[in-house]
Amino acid sequence: xxxxxxxxxxxxxxxxxxxxxxxxxxxxxxxxxxxxxxxxxxxxxxxxxxxxxxxxxxxxxxxxxxxxxxxxxxxxxxxxxxxxxxxxxxxxxxxxxxxxxxxxxxxxxxxxxxxxxxxxxxxxxxxxxxxxxxxxxxxxxxxxxxxxxxxxxxxxxxxxxxxxxxxxxxxxxxxxxxxxxxxxxxxxxxxxxxxxxxxxxxxxxxxxxxxxxxxxxxxxxxxxxxxxxxxxxxxxxxxxxxxxxxxxxxxxxxxxxxxxxxxxxxxxxxxxxxxxxxxxxxxxxxxxxxxxxxxxxxxxxxxxxxxxxxxxxxxxxxxxxxxxxxxxxxxxxxxxxxxxxxxxxxxxxxxxxx
Ligand code: HEM
Numbered sequence: 159x160x161x162x163x164x165x166x167x168x169x170x171x172x173x174x175x176x177x178x179x180x181x182x183x184x185x186x187x188x189x190x191x192x193x194x195x196x197x198x199x200x201x202x203x204x205x206x207x208x209x210x211x212x213x214x215x216x217x218x219x220x221x222x223x224x225x226x227x228x229x230x231x232x233x234x235x236x237x238x239x240x241x242x243x244x245x246x247x248x249x250x251x252x253x254x255x256x257x258x259x260x261x262x263x264x265x266x267x268x269x270x271x272x273x274x275x276x277x278x279x280x281x282x283x284x285x286x287x288x289x290x291x292x293x294x295x296x297x298x299x300x301x302x303x304x305x306x307x308x309x310x311x312x313x314x315x316x317x318x319x320x321x322x323x324x325x326x327x328x329x330x331x332x333x334x335x336x337x338x339x340x341x342x343x344x345x346x347x348x349x350x351x352x353x354x355x356x357x358x359x360x361x362x363x364x365x366x367x368x369x370x371x372x373x374x375x376x377x378x379x380x381x382x383x384x385x386x387x388x389x390x391x392x393x394x395x396x397x398x399x400x401x402x403x404x405x406x407x408x409x410x411x412x413x414x415x416x417x418x419x420x421x422x423x424x425x426x427x428x429x430x431x432x433x434x435x436x437x438x439x440x441x442x443x444x445x446x447x448x449x450x451x452x453x454x455x456x457x458x459x460x461x462x463x464x465x466x467x468x469x470x471x472x473x474x475x476x477x478x479x480x481x482x483x484x485x486x487x488x489x490x491x492x493x494x495x496x497x498x499x500x501x502x503x504x505x506x507x508x509x510x511x512x
Contacts, residue, residue: 180368181388181389182387182389184368184371184387184388184389185371185385185386185387185388186372186385186386186387186388186391186392187372187374187378187383187384187385188383188384188385188386189374189375189378189383191268191375191378194261194264194265194268195372195392196395196396196399197257197260197261197264198261198367199396199399199400200257200261200399200400200403201254201257201258201261202360202364203400203403203404204250204253204254204257204403204407205254205356205360207246207250207404207407208247208250208251208254208292209353211243211244211246211247211250212247212348212349212353214243215233215243215244215247216349218232218233218237218240219233219299221299221341221342221345222338222341222342223301223337223338223341223422226299226300226301226341227300227301227302227418227421227422230244230299230300230301230418231418234415234418241415242411242412242415244415244416245410245411245412245414245415245416246407246408246411248411248415248416249407249410249411249414250407251292251293251296252410252436253403253406253407253410254289255289255290255293255437258285258286258289259437259502261282262282262283262286263495263499265279265282266475266495266498266499267492267495267496268373268375268376269373269375269376269479269482269488269491269492270373271475271476271479272373272376272476272479272482272483273476273483274370275366275370275373275476276476276477277366278363278366278367278370279475279476280473280476281359281362281363281366282363283472283473284359285356285359285360285363288352288355288356288359289356290437290438291347291352292348292352292356293435293437294309294312294344294435294438295344295345295347295348295352296344296348297309297435298336298340298341298344299341299344299345299348300418300419301341301421301422302418302419302420302421302422303419303420303421303422303423303426303428303429304419304429304432305419305422306336306422306424307428307429307432308432308433308434308435309336309340309344310335310336310428311432311434312434312438313327313330313331313336313340314327315445315458315462316330318456318458318459318462319459319462319466320459320462320463323459330343331343335424336424337424376482376485376487377487379485433509436506436509436510437506439505439506439508439509439510440501440502440505440506440509441465442509443505443506443508443509443512444461444464444465444505445458445461445462445465447461448460448461448464472498475491475494475495478491479491
């Protein structure tokens with residue numbers, strides 16, 4: 159029987175030429191900072207891993223206060239490799255946030271956000287916010303006492319936000335306190351709403367990168383350099399790096415499976431020394447710097463306002479850094495970037511140690 163090859167089958171039906179040309183035309187600048195280019199790809203790989211392991215767990219997880227905790231116990235004790243996939247999902251999430259921050263700080267220091275790539279930065283920044291909400295919503299799904307207490311503190315903190323705080327708290331909790339309604343709501347966010355928005359935004363982010371091509375650091379612009387083809391050179395390097403990252407996630411997953419605490423009891427006092435996920439620590443430590451009242455105003459509200467202004471400024475950097483958009487050096491924004499990085503690392507470390 160004449161069995162045409164798969165490639166011929168497609169070529170007879172679809173015109174691949176456009177895509178082939180696009181792939182052939184994609185080049186990446188080679189220079190001493192080009193390692194940063196791989197951080198976005200690593201983040202992408204970790205997101206794919208999260209989708210796959212999350213889908214597997216969704217087959218068994220039950221989003222109800224009477225069964226959520228028990229269903230996770232069942233996943234890790236009764237299902238073949240269930241503990242491993244849960245552990246992969248946990249460590250994949252941690253590393254995804256680590257690489258998101260590395261990717262963000264890399265693009266910040268290389269000023270890849272400058273004109274015409276402002277919207278690449280904007281879509282990336284929204285993705286960071288969504289990823290943090292992914293973490294918070296996923297944390298509650300375990301429904302153990304630590305997750306319960308942490309989400310109670312986080313959603314309570316959202317309530318201190320001026321003007322919209324009350325609405326925000328009620329919207330997040332879906333009820334007057336953290337209850338089964340909150341669990342169901344966080345589940346819907348975690349497995350349906352956030353993934354759909356994330357897929358659309360990652361698509362847009364990467365499409366914009368393809369549209370503009372990779373940026374060249376300001377200090378190397380106009381200097382002689384080599385451009386290397388994305389297919390196969392950079393792509394193969396991407397795959398090799400992903401393999402190493404996968405090895406790291408698997409190692410963590412096998413050696414340090416995440417703990418499961420005592421089942422949440424909304425009427426019990428919160429456990430001592432509860433800590434949110436590490437990427438919230440810098441915010442928590444910042445809030446602690448402020449006294450209870452400042453000139454008669456609620457200190458927490460003022461602290462939240464200050465953090466919001468800090469984040470907003472960070473978000474708007476591509477539009478504020480006029481010099482780098484004109485192709486001129488802008489050491490002020492390099493220093494601002496470095497200050498943000500140092501502040502984030504120091505406050506996170508203080509949060510860990512306190
Ligand atoms: C789910 C999260 C994200 C994914 C999957 C992702 C993925 C990528 C990929 C694959 C690239 C192209 C290669 C590279 O530079 O590494 C890229 C470029 C870029 N990303 Fe992201 N990214 C994410 C989040 C972010 C965040 C949080 C920011 C900053 C706020 C950001 C800003 C940028 C910029 C400015 C570029 C262009 C780099 C250049 O042209 O040199 N991204 N991203």
